[in-house]
Amino acid sequence: MSDTMKIHSLSRAGIMASTGILCSLAVSCTEAEKQNERPNIVFIMSDDHAYQAISAYSNKLIETPNIDRLAREGMLFTNACVTNSICAPSRATILTGKHAHIHGKIDNNFPFDTTNITFPQILHEQGYQTAMFGKLHFGNNPKGFDEFKILPGQGDYYNPEFITDKGDTTIQGYVTDIITDLTLDWLENRRREEDPFILFYLHKAPHREWFPAPRHYKEFTGRTFPEPETLFDDYEGRGTAAREAEMNLLKHMHISSDNKIYPEVAKDLGMNEMSEWGFNVFNRKYDRFTEAQREQWDAVYGPVNEEFKEMYPNMNDSALMRWKYQRYMQDYLACIAAVDENVGRVLDYLDEKGLRENTIVVYTSDQGFYLGEHGWFDKRFIYDESFKTPLLIRWPEKIKPGSVTDEMVQNLDFAQTFLEAAGIEAPDDMQGESLMPLLEGNYEEWDRDAVYYHYYEYPGFHMVKRHYGVVTKDYKLAHFYYDIDEWELYDRKNDPLELNNVYDDPAYEEVVIELKAKLQELREKYKDSKELDQYYIRKYKDSGLIKE
Ligand code: SGN
Ligand code: CA
16 A cells, blocks of 8 residues: 555554544444544446436436435536546556546556555555445446455346456346345355445446346336437537537437347348348347246347337338337336335345444446437537446435435545545545535535546547546536547537537637636646657557557
């Protein structure tokens, strides 16, 4: 561990001893004694869970009563965002408390550099019991964990494989339920009562290709969801990047793997414009089913296919777009229904076992997601739906129930928050801010006025161009670079849907000057630079991801 780290406290028992307090299970603790106990942390993260699909934010699409409990009993963050809207970089930022250009995990391609110090390693050295279950997606195993069972790469929805340090196993069933079973089993059977713990409970759902649990097939395939205002966005008023991104429901969403039309049905209908890739992915997933699972699937998705066969010959593009949106939402939201139920199981367990008061429970996602807004699925852009991420935190000892904050917090801030909560001073080179003042309601102590964002994975899946930018509560300024050189400015208050790039509008001349200065200030503060931009482009060239 770095010797710049000044450690304030050791084990929970150590603190008790030093304050002359002995608070065992047999003796109930007074409030003052509890104050001295280091909190447990349950970090719940799902994959690609849009805030638009959590009813604490909006109940237009789905009710999520269990996730909402965290807002009701804790704090809802309405302006939480990521530093780089893609899976593995977000996870690396969470664990290291650093921006991607510093920890080096800029995209999903290269493995995480395990010489980085992560906050669970520090907690572990300081006496925390550490465990991780579910999706990590790092290309290597987590360090500093007493126990982990993680999915290889993206993992599978049905009968998934898991990696442990003792070998791999395949577990029959549905991934969201299994990850929860593993989590509850650890809490019940291997948690050490004498030590505080940090538990990472990491869902694969609702990541593409959105395979729900059988118990939700019928209900969700029968539902119709409201369309977003910008479903038929023509990208006028934005830049090249929005027009060239490959994440449009009509053009880029696969009829088989995404919309669950059997490859033979799609081919019979002459839908060969989609590459074989989507057909192959569907077949691979379908082949994973046991016979019983396949029967359950066919019983509901068979009729969906039949209906589509009837309708397709008479569908124009907008009808197909609308149908695809409904199919997408039905499966995506059904995946979330299972996440919500399972979060409820874990919260119930904590409450029943007396772990409620002094456990920080976080619910978040590795980034946001487009649910048809701008005609899109996927993420990556600095635009709100992918830049923002859900964040709800319950911690009865510190957070006033029903708190809401619109302060701009980032996934960058978790590491320092948890270290401070545990009484440990964070290493100097972490780049976030501890959220403790917000959690404790000391809003005046929070003075961040802008956040920095940088996305790299281009060329790559969905072809979202490289860009970095600065975001304040009022504005968003982004620079798209590498094979273009374009700036975009959005007026967040007057144009919340981000439909008009006002970068060249003379009325915003002053704003552009101010924000460019702010952007430069943040690039310097976080040690990002043109040289690093070039370094990461060169890395793509050297590894063949960019062909010269
Ligand atoms: C897969 C998905 C993409 C997605 C990336 C990254 N395609 O490649 O749509 O953007 O993962 O997602 S899929 O049809 O194979 O699922 S991330 O969450 O891991 O960053
Ligand atoms: Ca993700």
